[in-house]
Amino acid sequence: MQVSNTAALKILHIFLVGSLSVLLSVLISHADSLTIVAAAGAGFLAAALIWYRKLSLPVLVATFFWAGLQVPGSTVAETGRWAILGLAAAAGLLHWRGEQSGFRVGYLHFFAAATAATFMLSFDVSSNPGMTVLKAGSVALLFLYCSTGALVFVAGREKYFLRGITLACEALIYASAISYGVLRFPVFGNPNSLGAVMGVVAWPIMFWSCLTIRTRIGLYRNWSALIICGGLLFLSLARAGILAAAISSVLILFALRRKRLMLAWTLGGCLCAIAMPSFLPDQWQAMLNGVVYKSKPGLDILQSRRPRWDQTIDEIRARPWLGSGFGAAKDISEEWKGGVATRGLNRERGSSYLGLAAGVGLLGAVPAAFLLGLIVARVRTACRRVRLARLPLDASIPIAGVITAGLCHAGFEDWLFAPGYYLTVIFWIMVFVLASREDTFLHAPAGADSDVRSPRHKTGQRPHAAGGGQSCLQAG
Numbered sequence: 001m002q003v004s005n006t007a008a009l010k011i012l013h014i015f016l017v018g019s020l021s022v023l024l025s026v027l028i029s030h031a032d033s034l035t036i037v038a039a040a041g042a043g044f045l046a047a048a049l050i051w052y053r054k055l056s057l058p059v060l061v062a063t064f065f066w067a068g069l070q071v072p073g074s075t076v077a078e079t080g081r082w083a084i085l086g087l088a089a090a091a092g093l094l095h096w097r098g099e100q101s102g103f104r105v106g107y108l109h110f111f112a113a114a115t116a117a118t119f120m121l122s123f124d125v126s127s128n129p130g131m132t133v134l135k136a137g138s139v140a141l142l143f144l145y146c147s148t149g150a151l152v153f154v155a156g157r158e159k160y161f162l163r164g165i166t167l168a169c170e171a172l173i174y175a176s177a178i179s180y181g182v183l184r185f186p187v188f189g190n191p192n193s194l195g196a197v198m199g200v201v202a203w204p205i206m207f208w209s210c211l212t213i214r215t216r217i218g219l220y221r222n223w224s225a226l227i228i229c230g231g232l233l234f235l236s237l238a239r240a241g242i243l244a245a246a247i248s249s250v251l252i253l254f255a256l257r258r259k260r261l262m263l264a265w266t267l268g269g270c271l272c273a274i275a276m277p278s279f280l281p282d283q284w285q286a287m288l289n290g291v292v293y294k295s296k297p298g299l300d301i302l303q304s305r306r307p308r309w310d311q312t313i314d315e316i317r318a319r320p321w322l323g324s325g326f327g328a329a330k331d332i333s334e335e336w337k338g339g340v341a342t343r344g345l346n347r348e349r350g351s352s353y354l355g356l357a358a359g360v361g362l363l364g365a366v367p368a369a370f371l372l373g374l375i376v377a378r379v380r381t382a383c384r385r386v387r388l389a390r391l392p393l394d395a396s397i398p399i400a401g402v403i404t405a406g407l408c409h410a411g412f413e414d415w416l417f418a419p420g421y422y423l424t425v426i427f428w429i430m431v432f433v434l435a436s437r438e439d440t441f442l443h444a445p446a447g448a449d450s451d452v453r454s455p456r457h458k459t460g461q462r463p464h465a466a467g468g469g470q471s472c473l474q475a476g
Contacts, residue, residue: 052091057153057429058164060088060145064422070189081420082138089141092149108374108435109147114367116140119326119417122360126325135327138419146432154433158395161433165398166209169202170225177228180235192413195238196423200409202229203245204401208252211261212392240412244405252401255383256392305412308350315349315358323361326417352416368417372407375431378438379403385441399434403427 063084067077119136126132154161176194179187188194206226213219233242253262315324349355356365382396406427410416418424 052095052149053153056088056091056149060084061422061425061429064420064425067420068189068193068422069187070185071187078420082141085138085141085145085419088149089145092145092152095152096148104436104439105147106435106439108371108378108432111367111371111374112143112147113140115371116143118360118364118367122323122326122364125319125322126328128325128328132325132328135419139417142419142425142428146428150429150432151436155436158433158437162395162398166205166222169205170221172197173202173206173225173229173232176232180232191236192238192240195233195236195241196409196413196415198229198233198236199238199241199243199245200248200405200423201402201426203233204248204252204405205398207245207249208398208401211252211256211258240409243412244409247408248401248405251379251383251404252397255386255397255400257387257390305350309354312349312351312354312358316354316362319361321361321363323357323359323364326359328359349414351412352410352414355414356417374435375403375407378431378435381438381442382434385438396434396437399430399437402430403434406430 063077063081067074067081116136116139119139120133123129123132123136176187176198179185180194186194188197203226206222206229210219210222210226213222230245233245250262253259318324349358356368360368379400382394382400386392386394386397406416406423415421415424416427
Protein backbone atom coordinates (compact mmCIF):
# COMPACT_ATOMS: atom_id res chain seq x y z
CA MET A 1 0.00 0.00 0.00
CA GLN A 2 1.50 3.33 -1.08
CA VAL A 3 1.33 6.44 1.07
CA SER A 4 0.70 9.75 -0.68
CA ASN A 5 3.13 12.64 -0.29
CA THR A 6 0.54 14.67 1.66
CA ALA A 7 -0.02 11.81 4.10
CA ALA A 8 3.74 11.35 4.47
CA LEU A 9 4.13 15.03 5.32
CA LYS A 10 1.37 14.84 7.93
CA ILE A 11 2.98 11.78 9.50
CA LEU A 12 6.33 13.60 9.54
CA HIS A 13 4.77 16.64 11.24
CA ILE A 14 3.04 14.50 13.89
CA PHE A 15 6.25 12.58 14.54
CA LEU A 16 8.29 15.77 14.92
CA VAL A 17 5.80 17.45 17.25
CA GLY A 18 5.54 14.31 19.39
CA SER A 19 9.30 13.83 19.55
CA LEU A 20 9.89 17.46 20.52
CA SER A 21 7.20 17.27 23.20
CA VAL A 22 8.87 14.23 24.74
CA LEU A 23 12.28 15.88 24.50
CA LEU A 24 11.10 19.05 26.21
CA SER A 25 9.39 17.11 28.99
CA VAL A 26 12.59 15.16 29.67
CA LEU A 27 14.81 18.24 29.67
CA ILE A 28 12.50 20.47 31.69
CA SER A 29 13.93 19.23 34.99
CA HIS A 30 17.52 19.98 33.93
CA ALA A 31 16.95 23.47 32.61
CA ASP A 32 20.09 25.53 32.09
CA SER A 33 21.22 28.02 29.47
CA LEU A 34 22.27 25.31 27.04
CA THR A 35 18.98 23.46 27.47
CA ILE A 36 16.98 26.63 26.91
CA VAL A 37 18.89 27.36 23.72
CA ALA A 38 18.41 23.79 22.49
CA ALA A 39 14.69 23.87 23.33
CA ALA A 40 14.22 27.18 21.54
CA GLY A 41 16.09 25.84 18.52
CA ALA A 42 13.96 22.71 18.50
CA GLY A 43 10.81 24.83 18.59
CA PHE A 44 11.94 26.93 15.65
CA LEU A 45 12.88 23.77 13.76
CA ALA A 46 9.46 22.24 14.33
CA ALA A 47 7.74 25.44 13.18
CA ALA A 48 9.96 25.58 10.08
CA LEU A 49 9.07 22.01 9.12
CA ILE A 50 5.36 22.42 9.76
CA TRP A 51 5.18 25.71 7.86
CA TYR A 52 7.85 24.66 5.41
CA ARG A 53 6.94 27.01 2.57
CA LYS A 54 7.19 30.11 4.73
CA LEU A 55 9.92 29.42 7.29
CA SER A 56 12.27 26.69 6.07
CA LEU A 57 14.77 28.81 4.15
CA PRO A 58 15.02 31.70 6.68
CA VAL A 59 15.51 29.27 9.58
CA LEU A 60 18.17 27.31 7.69
CA VAL A 61 20.16 30.40 6.66
CA ALA A 62 19.80 31.97 10.11
CA THR A 63 21.14 28.79 11.74
CA PHE A 64 24.21 28.73 9.53
CA PHE A 65 24.81 32.43 10.19
CA TRP A 66 24.39 31.78 13.90
CA ALA A 67 27.03 29.04 13.76
CA GLY A 68 29.53 31.30 11.99
CA LEU A 69 29.18 34.47 14.08
CA GLN A 70 30.87 35.36 17.35
CA VAL A 71 27.61 35.21 19.30
CA PRO A 72 26.33 33.14 22.27
CA GLY A 73 25.17 29.65 21.38
CA SER A 74 27.27 29.37 18.21
CA THR A 75 28.78 26.10 19.46
CA VAL A 76 25.33 24.53 19.66
CA ALA A 77 24.49 25.83 16.19
CA GLU A 78 27.71 24.36 14.77
CA THR A 79 26.45 20.87 15.49
CA GLY A 80 22.73 21.50 15.05
CA ARG A 81 23.05 23.02 11.58
CA TRP A 82 23.75 19.61 10.05
CA ALA A 83 20.59 18.11 11.54
CA ILE A 84 18.60 21.09 10.28
CA LEU A 85 20.12 20.77 6.81
CA GLY A 86 19.32 17.05 6.69
CA LEU A 87 15.72 17.53 7.81
CA ALA A 88 15.23 20.46 5.43
CA ALA A 89 16.55 18.40 2.53
CA ALA A 90 14.36 15.39 3.39
CA ALA A 91 11.21 17.50 3.84
CA GLY A 92 12.04 19.45 0.69
CA LEU A 93 12.27 16.23 -1.28
CA LEU A 94 8.80 15.20 -0.10
CA HIS A 95 7.34 18.58 -1.06
CA TRP A 96 9.17 18.51 -4.38
CA ARG A 97 7.74 15.12 -5.29
CA GLY A 98 4.26 16.48 -4.72
CA GLU A 99 4.96 19.34 -7.15
CA GLN A 100 7.35 17.61 -9.51
CA SER A 101 5.55 18.88 -12.60
CA GLY A 102 6.54 22.42 -11.64
CA PHE A 103 10.29 21.76 -11.49
CA ARG A 104 12.68 20.49 -14.12
CA VAL A 105 15.77 18.37 -13.68
CA GLY A 106 18.47 19.60 -16.05
CA TYR A 107 22.18 19.41 -16.72
CA LEU A 108 22.93 21.57 -13.68
CA HIS A 109 21.37 19.00 -11.36
CA PHE A 110 23.17 16.16 -13.12
CA PHE A 111 26.60 17.77 -12.74
CA ALA A 112 25.82 18.79 -9.15
CA ALA A 113 25.09 15.14 -8.35
CA ALA A 114 28.24 14.06 -10.22
CA THR A 115 30.29 16.61 -8.28
CA ALA A 116 28.99 15.36 -4.93
CA ALA A 117 29.63 11.75 -5.99
CA THR A 118 33.20 12.60 -7.00
CA PHE A 119 33.78 14.25 -3.63
CA MET A 120 32.49 11.15 -1.87
CA LEU A 121 34.60 8.74 -3.94
CA SER A 122 37.77 10.68 -3.11
CA PHE A 123 37.71 9.14 0.39
CA ASP A 124 39.62 6.20 -1.09
CA VAL A 125 42.69 8.39 -1.59
CA SER A 126 42.06 10.76 1.31
CA SER A 127 44.51 11.28 4.13
CA ASN A 128 41.48 11.69 6.40
CA PRO A 129 38.67 9.47 5.01
CA GLY A 130 36.22 10.21 7.82
CA MET A 131 36.38 13.94 7.25
CA THR A 132 36.08 13.48 3.49
CA VAL A 133 32.93 11.36 3.83
CA LEU A 134 31.31 13.86 6.21
CA LYS A 135 32.11 16.89 4.08
CA ALA A 136 31.10 15.20 0.83
CA GLY A 137 27.84 14.11 2.43
CA SER A 138 27.24 17.68 3.57
CA VAL A 139 27.75 18.95 0.02
CA ALA A 140 25.29 16.34 -1.25
CA LEU A 141 22.71 17.41 1.35
CA LEU A 142 23.19 21.06 0.44
CA PHE A 143 22.72 20.35 -3.28
CA LEU A 144 19.64 18.23 -2.50
CA TYR A 145 18.08 21.00 -0.44
CA CYS A 146 18.89 23.73 -2.97
CA SER A 147 17.39 21.72 -5.85
CA THR A 148 14.22 20.80 -3.94
CA GLY A 149 13.45 22.61 -0.69
CA ALA A 150 14.79 26.01 -1.74
CA LEU A 151 12.77 25.89 -4.97
CA VAL A 152 9.64 24.88 -3.05
CA PHE A 153 10.13 27.97 -0.88
CA VAL A 154 10.91 30.39 -3.76
CA ALA A 155 8.85 29.13 -6.71
CA GLY A 156 6.10 31.57 -7.63
CA ARG A 157 7.15 33.94 -4.83
CA GLU A 158 10.27 35.58 -6.30
CA LYS A 159 8.99 39.06 -5.48
CA TYR A 160 8.58 38.22 -1.80
CA PHE A 161 11.81 36.24 -1.76
CA LEU A 162 13.75 39.20 -3.13
CA ARG A 163 12.00 41.65 -0.82
CA GLY A 164 12.89 39.46 2.16
CA ILE A 165 16.53 39.26 1.06
CA THR A 166 16.68 43.05 0.63
CA LEU A 167 15.28 43.65 4.12
CA ALA A 168 17.63 41.03 5.57
CA CYS A 169 20.62 42.72 3.89
CA GLU A 170 19.56 46.10 5.27
CA ALA A 171 19.24 44.67 8.76
CA LEU A 172 22.60 42.91 8.42
CA ILE A 173 24.32 46.11 7.26
CA TYR A 174 22.96 48.23 10.11
CA ALA A 175 23.64 45.53 12.70
CA SER A 176 27.21 45.15 11.43
CA ALA A 177 27.71 48.92 11.51
CA ILE A 178 26.56 49.02 15.15
CA SER A 179 28.74 46.04 16.06
CA TYR A 180 31.91 47.38 14.41
CA GLY A 181 31.36 51.14 14.67
CA VAL A 182 29.66 51.54 18.04
CA LEU A 183 30.38 48.43 20.10
CA ARG A 184 33.80 47.77 18.54
CA PHE A 185 32.95 44.08 18.51
CA PRO A 186 34.01 42.01 15.45
CA VAL A 187 30.90 39.86 15.22
CA PHE A 188 32.14 38.13 12.04
CA GLY A 189 35.50 37.31 13.59
CA ASN A 190 37.87 37.35 10.62
CA PRO A 191 37.73 40.68 8.72
CA ASN A 192 37.68 38.71 5.46
CA SER A 193 34.31 37.27 6.49
CA LEU A 194 32.92 40.79 6.89
CA GLY A 195 34.24 41.68 3.44
CA ALA A 196 32.82 38.47 1.98
CA VAL A 197 29.30 39.04 3.31
CA MET A 198 29.22 42.71 2.36
CA GLY A 199 30.86 42.30 -1.05
CA VAL A 200 29.21 39.09 -2.23
CA VAL A 201 25.69 39.30 -0.78
CA ALA A 202 24.79 42.72 0.61
CA TRP A 203 26.34 44.97 -2.06
CA PRO A 204 24.80 43.38 -5.21
CA ILE A 205 21.34 43.20 -3.63
CA MET A 206 21.39 46.76 -2.31
CA PHE A 207 23.01 48.17 -5.46
CA TRP A 208 20.27 46.69 -7.65
CA SER A 209 17.64 47.90 -5.21
CA CYS A 210 19.03 51.45 -5.33
CA LEU A 211 18.82 51.44 -9.15
CA THR A 212 15.25 50.14 -9.29
CA ILE A 213 13.49 51.64 -6.28
CA ARG A 214 10.64 53.99 -7.11
CA THR A 215 9.72 55.75 -3.85
CA ARG A 216 11.77 58.63 -2.46
CA ILE A 217 11.84 57.26 1.08
CA GLY A 218 12.96 53.87 -0.19
CA LEU A 219 15.63 55.53 -2.31
CA TYR A 220 17.11 57.40 0.65
CA ARG A 221 16.95 54.31 2.83
CA ASN A 222 18.59 52.02 0.28
CA TRP A 223 21.34 54.47 -0.63
CA SER A 224 22.10 54.98 3.06
CA ALA A 225 22.44 51.23 3.50
CA LEU A 226 24.60 50.97 0.37
CA ILE A 227 26.96 53.71 1.58
CA ILE A 228 27.31 52.03 4.96
CA CYS A 229 27.92 48.72 3.19
CA GLY A 230 30.74 50.34 1.19
CA GLY A 231 32.22 51.73 4.38
CA LEU A 232 32.18 48.31 6.00
CA LEU A 233 33.84 46.87 2.90
CA PHE A 234 36.76 49.29 3.18
CA LEU A 235 36.87 48.80 6.94
CA SER A 236 37.41 45.07 6.38
CA LEU A 237 40.37 45.74 4.02
CA ALA A 238 39.16 42.67 2.11
CA ARG A 239 40.40 43.11 -1.44
CA ALA A 240 38.51 40.06 -2.67
CA GLY A 241 35.24 41.47 -1.31
CA ILE A 242 35.86 44.89 -2.86
CA LEU A 243 36.69 43.33 -6.23
CA ALA A 244 33.60 41.10 -6.08
CA ALA A 245 31.38 44.11 -5.35
CA ALA A 246 32.91 46.07 -8.24
CA ILE A 247 32.45 43.25 -10.77
CA SER A 248 28.86 42.59 -9.69
CA SER A 249 28.11 46.32 -10.05
CA VAL A 250 29.38 46.31 -13.63
CA LEU A 251 27.24 43.25 -14.40
CA ILE A 252 24.09 44.85 -12.97
CA LEU A 253 24.68 48.15 -14.78
CA PHE A 254 25.24 46.29 -18.04
CA ALA A 255 22.09 44.20 -17.66
CA LEU A 256 20.00 47.27 -16.83
CA ARG A 257 21.38 49.26 -19.80
CA ARG A 258 22.79 51.95 -17.53
CA LYS A 259 25.66 52.92 -19.81
CA ARG A 260 25.73 56.56 -18.72
CA LEU A 261 25.78 55.66 -15.05
CA MET A 262 28.51 53.10 -15.66
CA LEU A 263 30.57 55.71 -17.50
CA ALA A 264 29.94 58.30 -14.79
CA TRP A 265 31.04 55.95 -12.03
CA THR A 266 34.15 54.95 -13.97
CA LEU A 267 35.13 58.56 -14.64
CA GLY A 268 34.37 59.52 -11.05
CA GLY A 269 36.56 56.73 -9.72
CA CYS A 270 39.41 57.69 -12.05
CA LEU A 271 39.16 61.37 -11.04
CA CYS A 272 39.22 60.44 -7.35
CA ALA A 273 42.24 58.21 -7.93
CA ILE A 274 44.01 61.09 -9.69
CA ALA A 275 42.99 63.85 -7.26
CA MET A 276 43.52 62.12 -3.89
CA PRO A 277 47.33 61.72 -4.16
CA SER A 278 47.59 65.48 -4.84
CA PHE A 279 45.11 66.89 -2.32
CA LEU A 280 45.06 64.18 0.36
CA PRO A 281 48.41 62.40 0.10
CA ASP A 282 48.40 61.01 3.66
CA GLN A 283 44.89 59.59 3.38
CA TRP A 284 45.65 58.15 -0.06
CA GLN A 285 48.82 56.47 1.15
CA ALA A 286 47.03 55.07 4.20
CA MET A 287 44.23 53.66 2.04
CA LEU A 288 46.73 52.26 -0.46
CA ASN A 289 48.75 50.56 2.27
CA GLY A 290 45.69 49.23 4.04
CA VAL A 291 43.66 47.92 1.11
CA VAL A 292 46.25 47.04 -1.53
CA TYR A 293 49.25 46.05 0.56
CA LYS A 294 47.35 44.88 3.69
CA SER A 295 49.35 47.28 5.92
CA LYS A 296 52.65 45.80 4.67
CA PRO A 297 54.00 48.37 2.15
CA GLY A 298 56.92 47.40 -0.01
CA LEU A 299 55.84 43.78 -0.40
CA ASP A 300 54.08 42.04 -3.27
CA ILE A 301 50.39 42.98 -3.35
CA LEU A 302 49.56 39.25 -3.34
CA GLN A 303 52.03 38.42 -0.58
CA SER A 304 49.26 37.44 1.83
CA ARG A 305 47.89 34.93 -0.69
CA ARG A 306 51.00 33.69 -2.40
CA PRO A 307 52.33 31.35 0.35
CA ARG A 308 49.01 29.48 0.52
CA TRP A 309 48.76 29.33 -3.25
CA ASP A 310 52.31 27.99 -3.54
CA GLN A 311 51.65 25.37 -0.88
CA THR A 312 48.45 24.27 -2.60
CA ILE A 313 50.14 24.13 -6.02
CA ASP A 314 52.87 21.95 -4.54
CA GLU A 315 50.14 19.69 -3.16
CA ILE A 316 48.54 19.48 -6.60
CA ARG A 317 51.87 18.62 -8.24
CA ALA A 318 52.43 15.83 -5.72
CA ARG A 319 49.08 14.17 -6.56
CA PRO A 320 47.79 15.82 -9.73
CA TRP A 321 45.17 13.37 -10.99
CA LEU A 322 43.21 12.08 -7.98
CA GLY A 323 44.17 14.60 -5.29
CA SER A 324 44.56 14.08 -1.57
CA GLY A 325 40.86 13.77 -0.66
CA PHE A 326 38.06 16.32 -0.59
CA GLY A 327 38.29 18.61 2.44
CA ALA A 328 41.36 16.88 3.87
CA ALA A 329 45.06 17.59 4.14
CA LYS A 330 48.01 15.57 5.35
CA ASP A 331 48.94 17.92 8.19
CA ILE A 332 45.48 17.86 9.82
CA SER A 333 44.71 15.96 13.01
CA GLU A 334 42.01 13.30 13.25
CA GLU A 335 40.78 14.87 16.50
CA TRP A 336 37.07 15.80 16.47
CA LYS A 337 35.75 18.91 18.16
CA GLY A 338 32.14 19.96 18.49
CA GLY A 339 30.61 16.69 17.35
CA VAL A 340 30.44 16.55 13.56
CA ALA A 341 31.46 20.20 13.17
CA THR A 342 34.85 20.39 11.48
CA ARG A 343 36.06 23.89 12.31
CA GLY A 344 39.86 23.94 12.44
CA LEU A 345 40.18 20.49 10.87
CA ASN A 346 41.22 21.59 7.39
CA ARG A 347 43.86 23.85 5.92
CA GLU A 348 43.11 27.13 4.19
CA ARG A 349 44.23 26.83 0.57
CA GLY A 350 43.70 30.44 -0.51
CA SER A 351 41.37 29.69 -3.43
CA SER A 352 38.28 27.56 -3.90
CA TYR A 353 39.45 26.47 -7.33
CA LEU A 354 42.95 25.50 -6.21
CA GLY A 355 41.42 23.75 -3.20
CA LEU A 356 39.13 21.79 -5.52
CA ALA A 357 42.05 20.63 -7.66
CA ALA A 358 44.08 19.69 -4.59
CA GLY A 359 41.21 17.76 -3.03
CA VAL A 360 39.94 15.65 -5.92
CA GLY A 361 42.66 16.13 -8.53
CA LEU A 362 42.36 17.32 -12.09
CA LEU A 363 40.28 14.32 -13.12
CA GLY A 364 37.94 14.59 -10.18
CA ALA A 365 37.47 18.31 -10.80
CA VAL A 366 35.95 17.73 -14.26
CA PRO A 367 32.28 17.47 -13.06
CA ALA A 368 32.72 20.54 -10.87
CA ALA A 369 34.27 22.43 -13.80
CA PHE A 370 31.24 21.63 -15.96
CA LEU A 371 28.98 22.68 -13.08
CA LEU A 372 30.74 26.04 -12.78
CA GLY A 373 30.62 26.48 -16.56
CA LEU A 374 26.86 25.92 -16.54
CA ILE A 375 26.50 28.49 -13.76
CA VAL A 376 28.35 31.08 -15.84
CA ALA A 377 26.16 30.22 -18.83
CA ARG A 378 23.00 30.71 -16.74
CA VAL A 379 24.21 34.11 -15.57
CA ARG A 380 24.98 35.13 -19.15
CA THR A 381 21.56 33.95 -20.36
CA ALA A 382 19.74 35.82 -17.59
CA CYS A 383 21.59 39.08 -18.23
CA ARG A 384 21.09 38.84 -21.98
CA ARG A 385 17.37 38.12 -21.62
CA VAL A 386 16.78 41.00 -19.23
CA ARG A 387 18.90 43.38 -21.29
CA LEU A 388 17.05 42.63 -24.53
CA ALA A 389 13.59 42.67 -22.93
CA ARG A 390 14.29 45.82 -20.87
CA LEU A 391 13.02 44.37 -17.59
CA PRO A 392 14.91 46.17 -14.80
CA LEU A 393 12.79 44.63 -12.04
CA ASP A 394 13.54 41.05 -13.03
CA ALA A 395 14.62 39.09 -9.95
CA SER A 396 17.29 37.27 -11.95
CA ILE A 397 19.55 40.33 -12.04
CA PRO A 398 20.35 40.71 -8.32
CA ILE A 399 20.59 36.92 -8.05
CA ALA A 400 23.04 36.87 -10.97
CA GLY A 401 24.97 39.69 -9.28
CA VAL A 402 25.39 37.63 -6.10
CA ILE A 403 26.48 34.59 -8.10
CA THR A 404 29.00 36.59 -10.13
CA ALA A 405 30.43 38.21 -7.01
CA GLY A 406 30.67 34.78 -5.38
CA LEU A 407 32.51 33.23 -8.32
CA CYS A 408 34.97 36.11 -8.31
CA HIS A 409 35.48 36.05 -4.55
CA ALA A 410 35.95 32.27 -4.52
CA GLY A 411 39.14 32.70 -6.52
CA PHE A 412 40.75 34.25 -3.44
CA GLU A 413 39.01 32.41 -0.59
CA ASP A 414 38.40 28.69 -0.04
CA TRP A 415 34.65 28.52 0.66
CA LEU A 416 32.81 27.58 -2.55
CA PHE A 417 32.46 23.89 -1.58
CA ALA A 418 32.58 24.36 2.21
CA PRO A 419 28.96 23.59 3.19
CA GLY A 420 29.42 24.67 6.80
CA TYR A 421 29.96 28.30 5.78
CA TYR A 422 26.88 30.52 5.58
CA LEU A 423 28.10 32.22 2.40
CA THR A 424 28.28 28.81 0.69
CA VAL A 425 24.65 28.08 1.57
CA ILE A 426 23.46 31.44 0.22
CA PHE A 427 25.50 31.10 -2.97
CA TRP A 428 24.17 27.67 -3.93
CA ILE A 429 20.59 28.61 -3.10
CA MET A 430 20.96 31.53 -5.53
CA VAL A 431 22.48 29.24 -8.18
CA PHE A 432 19.61 26.75 -8.19
CA VAL A 433 16.96 29.49 -8.00
CA LEU A 434 18.47 31.23 -11.03
CA ALA A 435 18.73 27.94 -12.94
CA SER A 436 15.07 27.16 -12.22
CA ARG A 437 13.97 30.61 -13.37
CA GLU A 438 15.91 30.51 -16.60
CA ASP A 439 14.74 26.97 -17.38
CA THR A 440 11.17 28.17 -16.88
CA PHE A 441 11.62 31.00 -19.37
CA LEU A 442 13.46 28.76 -21.81
CA HIS A 443 10.65 26.17 -21.93
CA ALA A 444 7.78 28.67 -21.82
CA PRO A 445 5.64 28.53 -25.00
CA ALA A 446 6.02 31.57 -27.22
CA GLY A 447 3.24 34.04 -26.49
CA ALA A 448 1.67 31.80 -23.82
CA ASP A 449 3.27 33.40 -20.76
CA SER A 450 2.74 37.11 -20.59
CA ASP A 451 5.33 37.47 -17.85
CA VAL A 452 8.08 36.47 -20.27
CA ARG A 453 7.29 39.37 -22.55
CA SER A 454 8.41 42.91 -21.92
CA PRO A 455 5.84 45.48 -20.78
CA ARG A 456 6.94 47.50 -23.76
CA HIS A 457 5.50 44.83 -26.05
CA LYS A 458 2.21 44.78 -24.19
CA THR A 459 1.58 48.50 -23.80
CA GLY A 460 3.72 50.01 -26.50
CA GLN A 461 5.58 52.03 -23.86
CA ARG A 462 9.02 51.70 -22.46
CA PRO A 463 9.02 50.34 -18.90
CA HIS A 464 10.21 52.48 -16.02
CA ALA A 465 13.87 52.20 -15.20
CA ALA A 466 12.95 52.22 -11.55
CA GLY A 467 10.43 50.03 -9.86
CA GLY A 468 8.52 49.79 -6.66
CA GLY A 469 6.70 46.92 -5.12
CA GLN A 470 5.41 45.29 -8.30
CA SER A 471 7.75 43.09 -10.29
CA CYS A 472 7.74 42.88 -14.05
CA LEU A 473 8.22 39.14 -13.76
CA GLN A 474 6.19 36.83 -11.59
CA ALA A 475 8.12 33.77 -12.66
CA GLY A 476 6.80 30.31 -11.96
